[in-house]
Amino acid sequence: MAGNVKADRVEPKAVKADEQKAQRGAEAGLAQSPGSGTDTGTCTGIVALEYELATLARTMEALNRRRNYPLERAHYLLLLVLRDGPASIGTLAVRLLLDNSTVTRQVDAMQKKQLIEKIPNPDDGRSQLVVSSALGRSLVDDMQQVRVDRLTHTLADWSAAEQQQLQTLTRRLSEALARSLED
Template identity: 30%
Template sequence: MPPESAESPGSPPSEEPPADLLAVLPRIIQFSAAVTKGRLAERATEAAGLSLDRPAMGVLLSLRTADGPLRIGEIADRMQVVGPHVTRQVQALEKRGLVRRVADPHDRRASLIEPTEAGAEGANRYVASLLAWFAEALTDWPPQDRDDLARLLARLVDDVTARLARFDEYGEG
């Protein structure tokens, strides 16, 4: 049974939303639109010297931020997509020499995916490009504001991700 506080995004609210939250929603939408319209991901991909679409870059980033090689299902979980989608991306990245399959030391039937040297270097250039862009955008912010942004954004993402996982677990509606 779902928790009583877990309303789905499409369900009617039980009360008027708090004004502070109502004020944040347009800013989240504005930020998303600015990043998308500004083609930030595409520009970073170009700066990295890669001609990859967003899903393929997502696979490389998932591998870049992992502590080691990952199974297809682990990559899919990190990207919040289904396994077959990741399988297609991995196959395309393998053909380009950006990832490779390695044996899973815990299960000989399974394989893990890891970036090749070229894949890791491309992912590192992509991350460096994104970080440089955001560093420039925040250059006039005091260190405390930057720290607050990092802390609060991490908390927001964690809480939203956990709440969405509950929707998936208990079903929407």
């Protein structure tokens, strides 16, 4: 009986190797399904999708922390919206799925960094519109190019059809999630 116990015991080297493998997998966004003790290949349907989305969000956060981007994510997204032209705080809030007070704080911070400017609203002299500054336009262009280059490299072995399918499904999911905010 004692022989079986010893045979079933995991040696410390094996445990350390498993921990290192799990750490490398987690760093690559390939962590195991929580609590299941199995990889995501055994999960199905919505459970697997939920897990993959949670893992994707975590991986994206990790990538964002490791990159030396010239803009905060919130400022990047706001400047992308401003490519469509001047916008009011209310319009920015709707487009970014935020409340007016959050956008106001972001705009104030961006104005201090000279990323945006406020101009009089030609339709309503009492209000102002937000526009990108030359610095803001330059930095958003630079950041987008870095992100596009990284995606191009990451998806280099994907076919054009697969890349298009990913874009289409990602947009569809994003739109469905935005609609769910209305519920």
